[in-house]
Amino acid sequence: MSSSVVLWKPLTPKVRPAAAMSARLRISRGSGASANALFQRAVLGVEESGGGATMGGSGLSVNDETGSARLTGRGANFIFTTSYCKVTLNDREEKGQLAPSARRPSTETKMAFFRSCGAALALAACTLAASAQQQQQPPIRIAHIDTFSGPTASTGVTVSKTLLYAVNLINERGGVLGRKLEVVAMDNAGDPAKAISMLNSTVDQKISFMVQAGNSGIAGALLGAVEKHNQRNPQSRVLYLNYGSALPELTGEKCSFWMFRFEAHQLMKMYAIADYVKKNPQIKRIYLINQDYAFGREVSADAREIIGKARPDVQFVGDDFHPFGKVKDFSPYVLKIKQSGADTVLTGNWGNDLSLLVRASKDAGLGARYITYYGGLFGVPTSIGAAGENTVFQVSSWHPNVPVEDKTPALEKYQKDFKAKFGEDLYYTSIVVQTEMLAKAIEKVGNTTDLVKIAQALEGMEYDSPFGKIQMRKDDHQATHPLYINQLVKGVKYDAEGLGMGWKTVAKVPGAVTELPVNCKMSRPD
Known part of the structure; x- marks a missing residue:
């Protein structure tokens, strides 16, 4: 699509009658920002970083004899005469014509034009040329392998929205290295084997960055597959960004140079819960109930060990496991909880298994508090009601x-x-954090192909994110950050899903409290 930008700036009163000056620069471009918006930014003197264009440090020189002007800046060269404009930006040349009414003004008018309009024209030319260049460059693609169908699809869909939001934040400010980010969604349908198939598709499409979390079992399968693939195929490596799978071993004994986790894992969150329990003596009798898979069993074991050390006086009065996603009536479990005299239920349940459990407790008149890992997941507050x-x-x-x-x-x-x-509410802030940190790492390295250097740029990175200070540990690729214990209550500004209730902080736990010793022996590429 071809687009015209008309730049006009009033001349001084002395020369204004000589000609109604305007300059027309025609540059082919894609569907980026409107020409008018780019011109407004140019005239207002907005400095463009990236693409090598800036008015800061540039020089505008005018040749009175030839009636031409030259403006030079970082990586850009602009030549203006009374009949044409030539822009050279990063070895790419653009030409345009001045409007016919501007081609034969007096010398005095020419000079006034160059001095009053030249800088704005140059900046707009560069802005448009950079925009056109960006549109022609291929996007930086990110494969998002998650569960978009089946019983837990709602979580995958919410995650997908958050990743698109994070990508758009970066694209709106110019992308990364002048290139847009693009998400390629792939549905693993909750199946580890299908997830590995999607990884193969990622490689076939020459995508270097992969995002996933959700089911920890799938995360473990993908981690093993990425590690093997990258060892065998150094020419087509993949960098795996995990926004929140819960199993500690992913950055522990199964850690990989090729995987980074941007959310506190289950064990770190258990230390935060233990810190809260330690400071609340009214919690005395805890009942554990969890889904019967790896994560649920770790929640149970770690609760006994970590809370037990923080509060030796606490009694664990029950410890149940139930089939994942198959229980329709939790009343038998609730009856056992009620008979135990528990004042607190601690659970790693999520999805319908959490909603049905809490609702069954209400129906049975159980007044115990529920400390959860995933009470705020999309759809859960509504289901709990x-x-x-x-x-x-x-x-x-x-x-x-x-x-x-x-x-x-x-x-x-x-x-x-x-x-x-x-x-819906913003929940997975770790996705915003991981996308921003990836962008920073790519920009530091200066390309998207050297994944070893990009991974090394992420190692040890400290990022003062909008959501708190994040540090990516070099030795195990685990992010550390503050955690919150929050309660579902009435009377807060942002309610959850139109429920009339929302989350309120009852405790903030500093990142240092949950930072654990490194349990990773990482194999690094040569």
Whole structure:
């Protein structure tokens, strides 16, 4: 698509009658920002970083004898005469014509034009040329392998929205190295074998970056497959970014140079829960109930060990496991909890297994508090409904009312924007963090092909994110960050899913409390 930008700036009163000066620069470009918007930015003097264009440090020289002007800046060269404009930007040349009414003005008018309009024209030319160049460059693609169908699809869909939001934040400010980010979604349908097939598809499409979390079992399968593939195929390596799989071993004994986790794992969150229990003596009798798979069993074992050390007086009065996603009636389990005299239920359940459990507790008149890992996942507050008021707690890296509590309107804007675009609360802030940190690493390296250097740039990176300070540990590729214990209550600014209740912080746990010793012997590429 061809687009014209008309630049006009009033001349001084002395020369204005001589000609109605305008300059027309025609540059082919894609569907980027409107020409008018780019011109406004140019005239207003907005500095463009990236693409080598800036008015800062540039020089505008005018040759009175030839009636031409030259402006030079970082990586760019602009030549203007009374009849044409030539822009050379990063070895790419663009030409345009001045409007006919401007081709034969007096010398005095020519010079006034160059001095009054030349800088704005140059900047707009460069802006448009950079935009055209960006449109022609291929995007940096990110494969998103997650569960978009089946019983847990709602979580995958919410994650997909958050990744698109994070990518758009970066693209709106110019992308990475002048290239847009693009998400390629792949449905693993909750099946580890299919997830590995999707990894093969990622390689076939020459995509170097892969995002996944969700099911920890799938994460483990993918991690092993990525490690083997990268060892055998150094020419087509893949960097695996994990936004929150819960199993500690992924950055522990199964750690990999090729995988980074940007969310606290289950064991780190258990230390945060233990810190909360330690400071709340009213918690005395805890019942453990979890889904019967690796994550659920680790929650149970770690609760006994870590909370037991923090509060030796606490009694664990029950420890049940149930089939994952198959229980329709939790009343038999709730009866056992009620008979135990528990004042607190600690569970790693998520999805319908959590919702049905809490609702069954309400129906049975059980008044125990529920400390959860995933009470805020999309759809869970709605499914729980009124049964969750004052009884459901969760451990999380963020919740929508944090910026209200901390009086940080800049942070609150993320929640407002996400809610306006997608109709739900921003939950997976780790996805925003991981995308920003990946962008920073790529920009530091200067390309997207040297994955070893990109991984090394991520190692040890400290990022003052909008959601708190994040540090990516070099030795195990595990991020550390603050955690919140929050409660579902009425009377907060942002309710959860129109429920009339939302999350309120009852404890903030510093990242240092949950930072654990390194349990990783990482094999690094030569």
